Amino acid sequence: MMFKILILQAWYALSDEALEKQIARDLMFRRFIDLSLSEAVPDHSTIWRFRQLLNTENLLEALLEQINHHLEQNSIIVSLGSINIIDVSVIEAKQSRKRKGRNGNNTQDPEADYNVKIATDGKRKTTYGYKMHANTDEDGFVKKMTYTPGNVHDSKEFDKLLGINKHKNKNKIKTCGEVYADSAYANKKNDEKLGKQNNKVLHRAYRNTPLTDRQKQENKQRSSIRYIVERTFGLLKQHHGLAKARYLGLERNKTRAQLIAMSHNLKTGMNIFKQMRSLGDCYAQ
Known part of the structure; x- marks a missing residue:
């Protein structure tokens, strides 16, 4: 859930405080991170600590590679x-x-x-x-x-x-x-x-x-x-x-840039997937 929160932050260029407020009042944000109405919203300090943890544990580069590998497996990124x-x-x-x-x-x-x-x-x-x-x-x-x-x-x-x-x-x-x-x-x-x-x-x-x-x-x-x-x-x-x-x-700032790069790849991948599905529907007709 916390990683999805950081992706939302990168997509919408929100500060930690603004992100906390947006999750609290936006049903689409809650749905994306699988947070029910009865569950408490992670506060801005929790968001900050999780982002710092990804950096101190050197996980961000591996996460970018994992996202790209997943997109490649789904034929969205062409490696060959x-x-x-x-x-x-x-x-x-x-x-x-x-x-x-x-x-x-x-x-x-x-x-x-x-x-x-x-x-x-x-x-x-x-x-x-x-x-x-x-x-x-x-x-x-x-x-x-x-x-x-x-x-x-x-x-x-x-x-x-x-x-x-x-x-x-x-x-x-x-x-x-x-x-x-x-x-x-x-x-x-x-x-x-x-x-x-x-x-x-x-x-x-x-x-x-x-x-x-x-x-x-x-x-x-x-x-x-x-x-x-x-x-x-x-x-x-x-x-x-x-x-x-x-x-x-x-x-x-490096951590922020890495998360933005991941969010960009996911967004680009979704757009390409929509185009692929649209073409598939056209051929099916």
Whole structure:
């Protein structure tokens, strides 16, 4: 029941207090978590403690894998021939500016950091916060994710997102399918890990070495696939409140992001299941 409560929280972007009130007065919420009218609603402190327990016991990554495995068993996620689309999204910290608190202390989140991005118009955009790194498939399901301070380079989480199996004498990739990513991930080490067949990382132009016409065409095609992960981040921010961190500290915000990723996968899975059932009804007629 408690896990279902956290999924509801992620779906509707509710605080612990607001979630407690919503369960108390919404019959649909009660029905979803199998809570009868005569049963007491878990209070916000209980919700908080259960969420912290999932983190301290390191259960969240396994839960995401279990959800994805369940969706795969029901033919909603396609694993054979699945592709990997990797990207990162910057999340503003709850306290992003340096301000003095009541005791004169700096209230800025000490575990976040600055991310500097050059926009298409050449201007620098600086954000104090965190980064969510994600690997999605072609349907936008989050396969793996990590969470870091904003100053960590995108490529640092590449191995974790792809589940690279490291050996003493070799470094092989543990994945089936092509890997799409922007040019921030383009380097010699990643090229060797992926091999020519799986490497769909955008080509990078260097000083005195512009892109060839073929590379430009390949980048255009790869970008048309890569937008899927950008769309996923857009949904997580627009509908689940991921644009800004809710808590202070990396671990608590990482836990929230992991639960949001799970809720997104379940919601996406339900939508695909409805489409499959609708098509089945059409063929039956």
